[in-house]
Amino acid sequence: MSEQQYEKYYVPEQSVWPIVGAVALFLIAVGAGNFVVESTKGKEGYGGWILTAGLVVLLVMLIGWFRDQIEESMAGKYSAQLGRSYRQGMSWFIFSEIMFFAAFFGALFYTRMIAVPWLAGESNNAMTNEVLWPGFEAMWPLTQTPGGTTTQAMGWMGLPLVNTAILLISSVTAHFAHVALEEGKRARLKLFLGITIVLGLIFLFLQVEEYVHAYRDLGLMLTSGVYGNTFFMLTGFHGLHVTLGTLMLIIMFFRVLKGHFDKENQFAFQATSWYWHFVDVVWVILFVFVYII
Amino acid sequence: MSSVADDLHHDEHHDHKPAGIMRWLLTTNHKDIGTLYLWFAFIMFLVGGAMAMVIRAELFQPGLQIVEPNFFNQMTTVHGLIMVFGAVMPAFTGLANWMVPLMIGAPDMALPRMNNWSFWILPGAFLILLSSLFLEGGGPNFGWTFYAPLSTTFSNDSTALFVFSVHIMGISSIMGAINVIVTIFNMRAPGMTWMKMPMFVWTWLITAFLLIAVMPVLAGAVTMVLTDKYFGTSFFDAAGGGDPVMFQHIFWFFGHPEVYIMILPAFGIISHIVPTFSRKRLFGYSSMVYATASIALLSFIVWAHHMFTTGMPLFAEMFFMFATMLISVPTGVKVFNWVATMWRGSISYEMPMMFALAFIVLFTIGGFSGLMLAITPVDFQYHDTYFVVAHFHYVLVTGAVFSIMAAVYYWLPKWCGKMYDVTLAKWHFWCSMISVNLLFFPMHFVGLAGMPRRIPDYALQFADFNKWISIGGFAFGLSQLIFLALVIKASRKIGEPATAQVWDGAEGLEWEVPSPAPYHTFETPPEVK
Ligand code: HEM
Numbered sequence: 140m141s142e143q144q145y146e147k148y149y150v151p152e153q154s155v156w157p158i159v160g161a162v163a164l165f166l167i168a169v170g171a172g173n174f175v176v177e178s179t180k181g182k183e184g185y186g187g188w189i190l191t192a193g194l195v196v197l198l199v200m201l202i203g204w205f206r207d208q209i210e211e212s213m214a215g216k217y218s219a220q221l222g223r224s225y226r227q228g229m230s231w232f233i234f235s236e237i238m239f240f241a242a243f244f245g246a247l248f249y250t251r252m253i254a255v256p257w258l259a260g261e262s263n264n265a266m267t268n269e270v271l272w273p274g275f276e277a278m279w280p281l282t283q284t285p286g287g288t289t290t291q292a293m294g295w296m297g298l299p300l301v302n303t304a305i306l307l308i309s310s311v312t313a314h315f316a317h318v319a320l321e322e323g324k325r326a327r328l329k330l331f332l333g334i335t336i337v338l339g340l341i342f343l344f345l346q347v348e349e350y351v352h353a354y355r356d357l358g359l360m361l362t363s364g365v366y367g368n369t370f371f372m373l374t375g376f377h378g379l380h381v382t383l384g385t386l387m388l389i390i391m392f393f394r395v396l397k398g399h400f401d402k403e404n405q406f407a408f409q410a411t412s413w414y415w416h417f418v419d420v421v422w423v424i425l426f427v428f429v430y431i432i
Numbered sequence: 433m434s435s436v437a438d439d440l441h442h443d444e445h446h447d448h449k450p451a452g453i454m455r456w457l458l459t460t461n462h463k464d465i466g467t468l469y470l471w472f473a474f475i476m477f478l479v480g481g482a483m484a485m486v487i488r489a490e491l492f493q494p495g496l497q498i499v500e501p502n503f504f505n506q507m508t509t510v511h512g513l514i515m516v517f518g519a520v521m522p523a524f525t526g527l528a529n530w531m532v533p534l535m536i537g538a539p540d541m542a543l544p545r546m547n548n549w550s551f552w553i554l555p556g557a558f559l560i561l562l563s564s565l566f567l568e569g570g571g572p573n574f575g576w577t578f579y580a581p582l583s584t585t586f587s588n589d590s591t592a593l594f595v596f597s598v599h600i601m602g603i604s605s606i607m608g609a610i611n612v613i614v615t616i617f618n619m620r621a622p623g624m625t626w627m628k629m630p631m632f633v634w635t636w637l638i639t640a641f642l643l644i645a646v647m648p649v650l651a652g653a654v655t656m657v658l659t660d661k662y663f664g665t666s667f668f669d670a671a672g673g674g675d676p677v678m679f680q681h682i683f684w685f686f687g688h689p690e691v692y693i694m695i696l697p698a699f700g701i702i703s704h705i706v707p708t709f710s711r712k713r714l715f716g717y718s719s720m721v722y723a724t725a726s727i728a729l730l731s732f733i734v735w736a737h738h739m740f741t742t743g744m745p746l747f748a749e750m751f752f753m754f755a756t757m758l759i760s761v762p763t764g765v766k767v768f769n770w771v772a773t774m775w776r777g778s779i780s781y782e783m784p785m786m787f788a789l790a791f792i793v794l795f796t797i798g799g800f801s802g803l804m805l806a807i808t809p810v811d812f813q814y815h816d817t818y819f820v821v822a823h824f825h826y827v828l829v830t831g832a833v834f835s836i837m838a839a840v841y842y843w844l845p846k847w848c849g850k851m852y853d854v855t856l857a858k859w860h861f862w863c864s865m866i867s868v869n870l871l872f873f874p875m876h877f878v879g880l881a882g883m884p885r886r887i888p889d890y891a892l893q894f895a896d897f898n899k900w901i902s903i904g905g906f907a908f909g910l911s912q913l914i915f916l917a918l919v920i921k922a923s924r925k926i927g928e929p930a931t932a933q934v935w936d937g938a939e940g941l942e943w944e945v946p947s948p949a950p951y952h953t954f955e956t957p958p959e960v961k
């Protein structure tokens with residue numbers, strides 16, 4: 140490659156946003172650390188306020204940072220190489236998210252396959268059962284814990300099945316939106332992007348319904364032993380990711396309305412759609428292992 | 433577009449950087465950020481070291497003298513957390529920031545703004561961790577491994593702050609690792625093919641992969657601790673169908689790759705220094721690459737060697753024993769290659785080489801004690817004794833930390849443009865070398881004889897050994913002040929000017945830029961032969 144051909148890599152000048160973001164994370168950690176203790180132990184304190192302040196600063200930072208990036212991108216400062224950096228960065232970020240979910244899936248498999256059977260006396264644990272948890276029987280969903288907490292299991296028909304269909308369809312519509320973008324068909328792009336957002340919102344709404352149903356009708360709570368723990372932690376973190384993904388989609392929608400993105404210049408859009416597909420895949424795994432099996 | 437062209441033009445002709453504190457707060461420059469990481473790591477090293485002094489002062493004599501047992505536990509916990517997450521890991525990230533772009537001929541890190549963010553969230557995280565020591569009831573006291581139920585049922589209310597500060601450390605590491613990995617994949621100068629990449633770059637590439645794979649698992653572990661403690665879940669509580677043993681599995685699934693995160697970049701550093709001062713090419717470059725990759729892969733299937741005494745089915749005990757022993761094969765390949773590099777070289781003994789030699793010998797001692805620990809039946813005797821403490825300090829202090837010091841001596845002239853003060857360096861080396869062995873070697877003996885770790889008191893028969901261990905500890909701590917003085921001197925630009933080449937046997941792109949390295953380097957990629 141000769142020097143003339145080389146496109147300069149854009150290295151931004153100093154930027155205030157990272158340090159603003161650092162302040163935000165600091166406030167969030169201090170705030171959350173105090174808030175958790177205060178709210179669960181009924182103490183007085185400022186944790187909630189500090190946490191809120193941190194979230195506000197984080198929001199300001201995100202807006203500012205993304206605005207800078209969008210301006211730079213629209214000003215044509217970005218090379219193809221920089222685009223690759225962003226795409227690779229996003230892929231590795233998604234990989235780290237997968238590993239975060241892996242920890243909770245790991246907990247699900249371990250408790251199901253190992254902890255619960257052992258507590259019921261399997262392998263060489265007869266005395267564990269006999270002496271510590273007499274009468275406890277292994278089952279999954281664990282509707283009665285060794286300590287005696289009872290609950291009901293969440294079936295997979297009904298809401299969860301509907302939600303699975305919704306997310307799967309939304310993955311397809313997200314893909315159609317992307318194809319439309321590549322082909323320059325803006326009207327189609329807006330349509331499918333809009334449908335994806337609506338589907339995401341419906342999913343979230345139904346998820347809330349399901350939680351209400353779990354708490355009110357089934358007595359299935361976060362505190363209902365490992366079945367409830369894994370159920371709510373997995374679906375909860377997944378729900379948070381759907382929320383984030385939907386927000387990203389909404390931002391993309393407004394950028395599309397403003398005429399952003401084309402065949403070459405579409406990193407943010409692509410990243411959002413990758414994220415959305417990732418969220419869908421997690422759901423499918425979750426649906427199989429948390430609900431069905 | 434014309435304004436863009438102006439900007440670019442402008443950049444090339446000035447080392448444009450704002451003055452004062454704002455330069456450091458807002459910087460997107462990989463060298464500035466590398467410097468920040470390195471200074472931060474050094475400060476944390478001294479803070480964590482001060483806690484070690486408290487521990488050794490208490491253990492100077494049997495009986496309880498200086499601190500409360502609860503405070504003693506907080507010291508061991510926070511010492512461990514700070515050294516792992518605050519000293520060793522940021523120091524390596526700092527080195528990666530400085531050296532990876534220089535070594536692969538890149539203008540900067542791939543994602544410069546995120547680079548700034550990943551650094552500046554660290555001080556906040558450690559501020560939280562350290563200030564939690566002053567809370568009512570004290571800071572975290574459950575060991576750096578925060579085993580449940582110590583960290584759930586029996587911990588104090590600083591645990592929530594601990595959890596969130598670990599989250600931030602994790603976010604920082606993940607962002608740092610993403611940056612390194614993307615830089616290496618995407619920013620290599622034309623002609624820098626995979627198998628021409630310097631070893632430090634290779635080892636960091638694999639380290640970054642490990643980081644992205646396991647830091648999220650740590651995040652999961654602390655999250656479960658948080659919900660178990662505050663929100664009524666029972667992941668680690670048998671009454672709810674959970675299992676405290678599961679905590680250890682999750683933690684060590686992160687924890688064992690983590691120890692390789694702290695040693696692979698060290699392997700890279702040593703693989704640069706040994707050839708330079710032997711004036712030979714690295715022996716077995718490609719086997720080094722493959723050894724690094726296999727260590728990294730194996731590191732995912734050995735975690736439960738930390739849990740032999742916790743209780744597992746016999747088959748699992750055997751599996752983890754053999755898998756662990758397998759890891760010493762690629763590690764042995766590395767040690768062999770370093771020695772073979774030196775074989776018939778014309779060796780000179782400048783300070784980086786002295787530390788590298790110390791590394792090879794002392795790290796190998798740590799590797800051997802690791803092998804001993806990997807033998808399941810005998811680990812029942814060694815586990816949770818000072819023998820384990822000896823093992824991981826040999827691999828971490830005389831391994832990771834010595835490699836970092838070797839790296840600083842090796843590249844400081846490139847960073848500051850001045851040679852370090854050789855007299856101070858010699859003092860630093862010999863004081864450290866002698867005291868570190870006085871500090872850690874006798875721990876093997878008291879450990880084998882049964883002295884437990886993480887206890888502020890001990891049986892009378894261990895008194896003499898512990899006295900010497902503590903003396904070694906204080907001496908090692910003080911020796912690091914010599915290092916501090918030396919680094920301050922060089923960064924104040926006092927000393928003999930260094931040439932661009934610095935070391936006559938050194939090879940690599942980093943030696944082609946002037947010393948000190950200009951603020952912006954390789955804005956157009958260099959030619960790689
Ligand atoms: C030949 C390679 C190695 C082998 C076979 C090995 C083996 C072991 C074993 C079996 C244990 C558990 C001992 C026990 O608790 O009873 C252990 C602990 C430990 N190892 Fe290694 N190890 C090796 C290399 C390393 C390296 C390179 C590092 C870090 C740079 C390291 C850091 C640690 C740490 C920090 C602990 C203690 C963790 C704790 O309980 O707090 N090891 N090692």
Ligand SMILES: [Cu+2]
Pocket residue numbers: 687688691734735737738
């Ligand atoms: Cu290990």
